[in-house]
Amino acid sequence: MVSKASLPVSSGTLYIVATPIGNLDDLSARAARVLSEVNLIAAEDTRHSGRLLQHLGIDKPMWALHDHNERDRATGLLDRVEKGESVALISDAGTPLISDPGFVLVREARARGIPVSPVPGPCAxxxxxxxxxxxxxxxxxxxxxxxxxxxxxxxxxxxxxxxxxxxxxxxxxxxxxxxxxxxxxxxxxxxxxxxxxxxxxxxxxxxxxxxxxxxxxxxxxxxxxxxxxxxxAGAAPERTTDALVEADQVLRLLLPELPVKKAVRIAAELTGGARNDLYQRALKLKEQ
Known part of the structure; x- marks a missing residue:
């Protein structure tokens, strides 16, 4: 079986290439090879990405593709891909489209039936x-x-x-x-x-x-x-009515025999409820 990493860059393909978020050693060998072999690189900031390419010793034509021009540039880029060129999309750092430009380009590429190939890597x-x-x-x-x-x-x-x-x-x-x-x-x-x-x-x-x-x-x-x-951290799941009834039943059995804090601790272990919630319910039951 031939891995995708060992295949040459395909003509008429849009590549979505992840680049380092800080440490240049995180760029994969495949990403470096794709960037070196495509016909054109679309970058969020050509000056910023130009420094990365210079570090890699890669000299390729670049187009700026960012939030303000993506709709205008997407058509021209994909016209070139349909004529057989290969294009790599990169952002300033990390994986394109993740809070970065590229959605319009990829959506239009899919609509045209153009192959879109991800080259995975860093993502913050x-x-x-x-x-x-x-x-x-x-x-x-x-x-x-x-x-x-x-x-x-x-x-x-x-x-x-x-x-x-x-x-x-x-x-x-x-x-x-x-x-x-x-x-x-x-x-x-x-x-x-x-x-x-x-x-x-x-x-x-x-x-x-x-x-x-x-x-x-x-x-x-x-x-x-x-x-x-x-x-x-996500919020604690809301207790269902059945769970609340169960907790109240346990507390009613424990409160006449034990101090509130101890009753709450045992009730939490038995029912899986949050101690703070059970403590408030215990106080209400005591008042009743």
Missing amino acids: LVAALSAAGLPTDRFLFEGFLPAKAGARAKALQALSRETATLVFYESPRRIQDLVAELATCFGPDRQVVLARELTKAFETFYSGTTGEVLEAIVGDENSGKGEYVVMV
């Missing part, structure tokens, strides 16, 4: 999640939140009961405001992990409750440098 959100210590069986990537405080708070409020791990990108200028808003919308005890300067010399992870992480970044003079991946 995946790299951050793999090292965060938060659940990864389900996660919801929200990209960049709105820049204005009111719209950002509204977006966070809509996500406050989401049980999947939440992932955002954020700039260093707004990171303190975002973490403060997380504490307001999600509560001071929600677990948060921030990843800064991934794969670079000053790679840093901040983890703890929203309050602890806010204190950490406020106290770190370097926290205003580098882009962030923000990961937030």
Whole structure:
């Protein structure tokens, strides 16, 4: 069997090539080969990507393809692909289309029946999640939140009961405001992990409750440098009516015999309920 990595670049194909998010050693051998063999490279910022190509010793024609010109440029690029040229799409860092340009280009390529081939590699959100210590069986990537405080708070409020791990990108200028808003919308005890300067010399992870992480970044003079991946533990699943009835039954049996805290601890072990919720229910039952 011949692996795809050993095949030559195909004519009439659009390649989606992941590039390093910081450490140049993370560029795969296949990605370097594809970039060296295609006829044209479409880049989010040709000056920025030009430095990467220069480092690799690659000299290829480049087209700028970014948010402001993608709709206009996509047609011309794909016309060339249909005539038999091969084109590689890269972004400033990481995997194209993940909070980066390329969606319009790939959608139109698919509509025309043009082969689109991914060349996988670095992706900031995946790299951050793999090292965060938060659940990864389900996660919801929200990209960049709105820049204005009111719209950002509204977006966070809509996500406050989401049980999947939440992932955002954020700039260093707004990171303190975002973490403060997380504490307001999600509560001071929600677990948060921030990843800064991934794969670079000053790679840093901040983890703890929203309050602890806010204190950490406020106290770190370097926290205003580098882009962030923000990961937030999902909300605890809401208890069903049957589960609440079961918890109340257990508490009613335990409370006459035990102090409230001990009764709550045992009830939590038996029912799987959250101690804070059970404690509040126990107080209500005591009042009744």
